[in-house]
Amino acid sequence: MPAGAMFxxxxxxxxxxxxxxxxxxxxxxxIVEEAIATLEAASHTLTHRVLADGPFERFMSANERAAYHExxxxxxxxTRSDAAAIKAADGxxxxxxxxxxxxxxxxxxxxxxxxxxxxxxxxDEAGRVRAGMTNVRRLGVITTSPHSALSTxxxxxxxxxxxxxxxxxxxxxxxxxxxxxxxxxxxxxxKVRTALGRW
Numbered sequence: 001m002p003a004g005a006m007f008x009x010x011x012x013x014x015x016x017x018x019x020x021x022x023x024x025x026x027x028x029x030x031i032v033e034e035a036i037a038t039l040e041a042a043s044h045t046l047t048h049r050v051l052a053d054g055p056f057e058r059f060m061s062a063n064e065r066a067a068y069h070e071x072x073x074x075x076x077x078x079t080r081s082d083a084a085a086i087k088a089a090d091g092x093x094x095x096x097x098x099x100x101x102x103x104x105x106x107x108x109x110x111x112x113x114x115x116x117x118x119x120x121x122x123x124d125e126a127g128r129v130r131a132g133m134t135n136v137r138r139l140g141v142i143t144t145s146p147h148s149a150l151s152t153x154x155x156x157x158x159x160x161x162x163x164x165x166x167x168x169x170x171x172x173x174x175x176x177x178x179x180x181x182x183x184x185x186x187x188x189x190x191k192v193r194t195a196l197g198r199w
Contacts, residue, residue: 009043010090010138010199017096017107020052027187028144032095034189035142038196039093047085051106054078059105060112073116082114091138091199094163097184098145102158111162120170136171138199139164140178142192152181 014036018028032048039046055078060068067073074080086092096107103111117123121132141163145152164177180195182188 009045011045011088012039012047012091012093012138012199013085013089014039014046014048014093014095015051015107015110016049017051017094017104017110019097020050026097026144026184027182028095028097031142031144031182031187031189031192034192035093035095035196038193039199042197042199044091044199047089049082049085051110059109064113068116073118074114076113079113079116082110083116083119086114086119086133087135089136091140092133092136092167093140093142093178093196095142098143098147098159098181101147101152101155103162108162115167115170120167131170131172133167133170134172137175138178139168139171139175140180140196140199142180142195143182144184144187145181146184 014032016032018032019025020029036046036048055076064073064075064079067075074083094103094107096104099105117132119132122130124130141160143159145159147155160179164179168175168177178195178199180191182191
């Protein structure tokens with residue numbers, strides 16, 4: 001096990017929103033492969049969800065929007081399957097290309113469908129919002145971004161805010177976070193190995 005690993009062997013859900021074809025593919029698939037190889041080398045158990053060309057549309061359907069606040073908001077097989085994967089995970093790793101300073105539409109659509117009431121958060125008897133993913137003790141992001149650190153900061157780092165800062169509130173109180181931003185034209189796989197080697 002790599003030095004610094006926190007919890008021994010853990011169950012990690014890898015949510016992969018990198019494109020698989022077309023001009024925007026770039027190094028995305030290779031970055032995800034490196035992340036998976038690093039986690040597997042530490043004997044972690046992985047569930048790899050590839051969103052590109054999959055069953056998820058970019059936007060919620062009218063039926064899904066109507067069901068969002070109902071007793072059962074998970075109305076499709078894929079959302080039920082991925083919600084179960086979230087509930088079984090000790091760690092969640094999002095892999096995606098940063099688009100206009102934030103997450104791509106495909107990943108946003110997945111979050112809207114899967115991280116619904118009863119999954120990402122729950123309500124107590126007084127109607128107060130409580131964390132729903134307290135099983136998740138590691139939350140991470142591997143992203144590629146064409147933007148400079150200064151320009152990202154000026155845009156309030158929307159991608160990190162969506163995937164790390166906001167979602168951490170739904171996780172275990174001691175959830176540790178990892179955020180790695182790579183140059184899309186020449187990513188450093190060493191950064192991926194170093195960051196995930198601590199999981």
